[in-house]
Amino acid sequence: MAEEFALIAELQRRLGQGGSGVQTGIGDDGAVLETQGMPLVASTDTLVAGRHFFADVGAADLAWKSLAVNLSDLAAMGAVPRWALLNLALPAGMAHGDWVANFCEGWQALASRAGISLVGGDTVATDGPLLVTVTALGVLQGPALLRSGAMPGDWIAVTGTLGDAALALERQLQLRRGEDPEVLPGAEDWEKRRLRPWPRWELGQQASRLGLRCAADVSDGFLADLGHILQASDVGARILVEHIPLHPALAAWIDEDWERLVRTALTGGDDYELILCGPPARWPQLQELARAAGVQLSQVGEILPAGQGLQLYWHGQQQQLPSRLGHVHAL
Secondary structure, eight states, X not given: OHHHHHHHHHHHHHHOOOOTTEEEOBTBSSOEEOOTTOOEEEXXXXXXXXXXXXXXXXXXXXXXXXXXXXXXXXXXXXXXXXXXXXXXXXXXXXXSHHHHHHXXXXXXXXXXXXXXXXXXXXXXXXXXXXXXEEEEEEEOSSOOOOGGXXXXXXXXXXXXXXXXXXXXXXXXXXXXXXXXXXXXXXXHHHHHHHHSOOOOHHHHHHHHHHTOOEEEEESSOHHHHHHHHHHHHTOEEEEEGGGSXXXXXXXXHHTTOHHXXXXXXXXXXXXXXXXXXXXXXXXXXXXXXXXXXXOOXXXXXXXXXXXXXXXXXXXTEEEOXXXXXXXXXXX
């Protein structure tokens, strides 16, 4: 019990210094937050050691990613990040000074850039694996971006590049099986994308203010997450796969190999980029906003009427859908 209280006090000292809209933060039975009449958006995710991350991951990288996955959800809704709650279930002996200090360092490195404040949470000891649960809260300054907002004739666009984290994970699993992965230029960049993804909260907010209706984040794989949009909106889609944005080194490794393309850029998880859909008249404006923010934005297809399903075209030829559309979060 004393160790738990000491951990809470350390998290409060390092991370719980309040922020915009925080009337009462860590230290009471609950936080008191001021939204100034704006709609509140909430997202929560749990990461489990041995399933969502390797048990020996560095504490700083774990903290960054546990916050990033929730910031990505807020981005997909068009919300401005404001507050977070952190729950830790820690195996015995883990709550020592170095681990906590490194966790706080990784958390604050991202939280300070996103403008999000830690306002509460819980810590417990566990005989099981390490569990990290983060709840992120944000506010809307425009309409919410919804999976159900796509309409026939809309373009489909994605931010950044896809497939980097999937290939990095594939290489890590090879190393842990005692295999020697192929030496590839750019591999360090992919590993960084896997450990410390960069959520697109700024472009999400701008898309909301621009009046777009639809977005989703790419956490389970591009085709799987696009599928959530198609189901919620009751529409189909045509994707021109050669327009899927790839890191130059990843594109060189794929080298027109369809199977490699499918398992990384199309179905690989953990990219935490955004899929955005909107009417043609809004495309030039969103392009300009993305350029100003330094975010790569690529148009990759269009929304079709209901009943036409998900269609993949590669260099003009329609391709069969893969049997698995997304990533299974299991190491």
